[in-house]
Amino acid sequence: MKHIKIFGVAMVATVALGAVAVSSASAGLLFIGEPVGALILGHALTNQVFKTAAGKEVVCTEATTHGKIAELRSLFQLVTVNYGGCKAFGQKTTITPAQYLFSADGLVLIENTVTITVEELGFNCKVKVAPQDLQKVSYKNVGTTKLEEVSEVTGITSTTTGGFCGSESKVGTYSGNSELLVDATGGSVQVD
Numbered sequence: 794m795k796h797i798k799i800f801g802v803a804m805v806a807t808v809a810l811g812a813v814a815v816s817s818a819s820a821g822l823l824f825i826g827e828p829v830g831a832l833i834l835g836h837a838l839t840n841q842v843f844k845t846a847a848g849k850e851v852v853c854t855e856a857t858t859h860g861k862i863a864e865l866r867s868l869f870q871l872v873t874v875n876y877g878g879c880k881a882f883g884q885k886t887t888i889t890p891a892q893y894l895f896s897a898d899g900l901v902l903i904e905n906t907v908t909i910t911v912e913e914l915g916f917n918c919k920v921k922v923a924p925q926d927l928q929k930v931s932y933k934n935v936g937t938t939k940l941e942e943v944s945e946v947t948g949i950t951s952t953t954t955g956g957f958c959g960s961e962s963k964v965g966t967y968s969g970n971s972e973l974l975v976d977a978t979g980g981s982v983q984v985d
Contacts, residue, residue, distance in 0.1 A: 854878030
């Protein structure tokens, strides 16, 4: 049961991690991107690590991000993150696609319920992370064409099913770095 609780927190963190494009903690920041309608693509620069209060981890080696630039200047950017190469307790783990609404001031809103499933335990263990507001994500401009996103998310809440999974948790964390860019000739993305 302790392992499942740890897994649940870790998976919740993963959901938060899914976050790829966000900003610094300074007030007044905006995402600046062009052209409107262009795709934003991203990939993990480091492992995406989710930890529980007990220190257990869920590690994903892949996180791919996609979204579209809706405005030239905006406080928010909506993206979808797909996770891959995930393991918890040495077992293959899957995570459903996560939709995140990133705020340039460091907040991340999980827009959909994200489900994490430990596939090889045979215990029907699922961890669900419901929509919630979290923090903290920061950004670093890499020239005018890329953003590096750094996630240090805390306070992730999750619920579980399956006796081995444990119960509700409110202490999940997530850490990981990702890179975002615009898939358009002459396109750019920054936080300013």
